Amino acid sequence: EGYLTLLELPVDGLQAKVGKFKVEFGKANRYHLHNLPWVDFPNMVQNYLGGEGMSEPGVSASYLIPNPWYKYIELTGQVVNNRNGVSFAGADGTTLCYLGHLKVFHDISEESTVELGTSLLTGSNDDGLGRYGTNMTTLEGIDLTYKWRPLQQGLYKSVTFQNEVLFSQ
Numbered sequence: 001e002g003y004l005t006l007l008e009l010p011v012d013g014l015q016a017k018v019g020k021f022k023v024e025f026g027k028a029n030r031y032h033l034h035n036l037p038w039v040d041f042p043n044m045v046q047n048y049l050g051g052e053g054m055s056e057p058g059v060s061a062s063y064l065i066p067n068p069w070y071k072y073i074e075l076t077g078q079v080v081n082n083r084n085g086v087s088f089a090g091a092d093g094t095t096l097c098y099l100g101h102l103k104v105f106h107d108i109s110e111e112s113t114v115e116l117g118t119s120l121l122t123g124s125n126d127d128g129l130g131r132y133g134t135n136m137t138t139l140e141g142i143d144l145t146y147k148w149r150p151l152q153q154g155l156y157k158s159v160t161f162q163n164e165v166l167f168s169q
Contacts, residue, residue: 003021
């Protein structure tokens with residue numbers, strides 16, 4: 001990975017990055033192997049996004065959505081190349097993949113939080129030389145993370161429940 005992050009954009013709450021980065025699909029794909037709380041990438045990530053997840057060059061924009069509930073709601077849009085050989089065109093790809101990700105984070109209490117996310121990733125899975133969109137792949141995902149860490153014993157006791165569901169067409 002190597003990218004430039006732009007924090008100061010004309011619109012409040014808008015950030016962008018340009019370069020090669022892990023796409024914001026789901027939760028586990030965004031981790032590097034050494035940061036995972038388990039030994040290997042889940043089969044879902046390996047089977048649909050590649051052995052170490054999907055990391056491609058492209059552009060990303062994320063926006064913190066203002067809301068009356070004072071919740072963290074982030075909308076991310078990304079455009080990356082479609083050279084991921086697992087679900088998209090691979091080395092011969094000449095078109096783009098488009099991703100949308102919505103994340104909502106909520107503090108349940110001082111000791112527990114929940115995060116809900118939904119993702120959509122679509123792009124052609126052929127070389128793009130013929131009629132664009134002849135063969136398309138669309139991946140949809142939902143992820144849920146619950147964390148509990150007691151204030152007094154949080155250094156030694158905590159629980160993280162994390163699940164993802166992926167749909168592929």
